[in-house]
Amino acid sequence: NMDKSNETSTTDFILLGLFPEFKYSGFLVSIIISFYIIAFTGNSILILLIWVDSRLHTPMYFLLSQLSIIDVAYISSSVPKMALNYYLGKRNISRVGCGTQMFFCLTLGGSECLLLTFMSYDRYVAICKPLHYPIIMCPRICLHMAVVSWVGGALNSLIQTIYTMHFPVCGSREIHHFFCEMPAILKLSCEDTTDYEMGIFVVSIVFILLPFSLIVTSYTLIFLTILHMNSPEGRNKALATCSSHLTVVSLYLGPGIVVYMTPGSSHTPELTQGLSVFYTILTPMLNPLIYSLRNKDVLASLRKTMTKNLISK
Template sequence: MGCLNHTFSSDFTLLGLFSSSPKSLVFYSLIFVIFIMSVTENALMILLIHSDSRLHTPMYFLLRHLSVMDILHVSNIVPKMVTDFLSGSRTISLAGCGFQVFLSLTLLGGECLLLAAMSYDRYVAICHPLRYPILMKECASALMAGGSWLVGALNSTVHTAYTLQFPFCGSRAIDHFFCEVPAMLKLSCVDTTRYERGVYISGVIFLLIPFSLISTSYGQIVLTVLQMKSSEARKRSFSTCSLHMIVVMMYYGPFIFTYMRPKSYHTPGQDKFLAIFYMILTPSLNPIIYSFRNKDVLAAMKNMLKSKFLKIPECVFYFYI
């Protein structure tokens, strides 16, 4: 009877990233600053791509979807985490926890597929430039982006439904800063081994296969770059590829390590530390690495700022007239 009472209790408790102490305020403030940066950078990226016709290409179409995913990523986690710390209330309802699981898995899975699509776009652009208009038509990029969202949502629906149907007997305190599947499985009072095999299969589909495709694409790009005659072009291409791969490894590495290990090997501190990389840090780095270092994006930003700046004197002029 006690187990049943716990099972049907509607609330979980999120223990958070840090303890409730004055020193923790510094860390939460830093995380909130990163959140503001992530939302601002990605929103600016979406605005630039939408407003500048030179950025209406397959690559930037995929980047716009990446920015939308990154905004939703951090917005799903950080506001709740900071609010809980400031208010001292760390409870989250079953519905709220289910929504966090669904949205986080949709975005994590979708972004894994989208990053693979973006690497393919770069592979075709650099290794097969003459065939790029054929291979990366508008319908092809739309299919890649839409497929990433759809497959991510379908996978998330299955895992969310399975995770929430497990009985949670005893403590309902999730030792994490958001509702993540591995942390929730540790609270279940039944054997979840069979379900963990399903998580492992999803990990192969959404993590290992896309990561292998990305590595292969950038490997082919490096081989093509080595054949370039211009040393400046080689240096610039190597710099871009290396930064892209660093961000990819920061995203996939902790994600693989968290979701493709048995439940018994998980430790709360380690899982929370790894989640910071793929849930908080990479959304703020993606616009900088993939977009703001690009001359077309910088030119679009310069034109937008110039147009906004030039409107001010004109408005002032008509005001005085």
């Protein structure tokens, strides 16, 4: 038993948690859990509304439902483990558990980057080429967009996870983070990871910088089209839809660029954790609020569903 215990203690990682030096860590964990409940509830309601209301069976809402599925899974891949560790007083995570968590986080993160790009293209076609919209954004194309997002994220994640976890760890196995994120794991390696970090930079161009550039291009063309619209009502509706998506993109891709596209030595563990909170916790929580509170169709669907349930009772 002693040998088994020693083996566990030498192969497990130690997750120090979110801002371990913070004096009121219990209060902080409580806030994060409340964010998790809001995110899980909001995204679940949005998925349900899009599924049951036939008026929301359009390409835009299909892609939005995929975003909500990703967000529910994304925030669930880190927050429950962090909360459980805190309340049980345990901080260890096995090597396999760490690799599994990293795989899911990278898969969902990469998938969201690709999906946000496809969503911006959907808005570009809807506003700039409205007559061709039903042909270009047909159900088959929407399904292909979803599949490419999921498969692209998973393949990249599998390669990155396997390669990251193969590096030997010397000395401290303490991860200065609240989940097993790739940059934090690389800091524990006793080998030189400079070449691999350059590889991560190249991959990040494909999954972060390129999507960001395509999204900016789409919205530049959209704003130019909006400026030439004669109808103030149409202009306001287009601006509301686009501003919601741009808000999400800024909150999500901005911090990701800093964490994955700058050298690990250039920022502290505290800064990395703070930025990670944006794309793993805050964005999944804000997505359904941003899209539903500023969207008349979603609010109308919510009122209709609630009224129908109240009448049936």
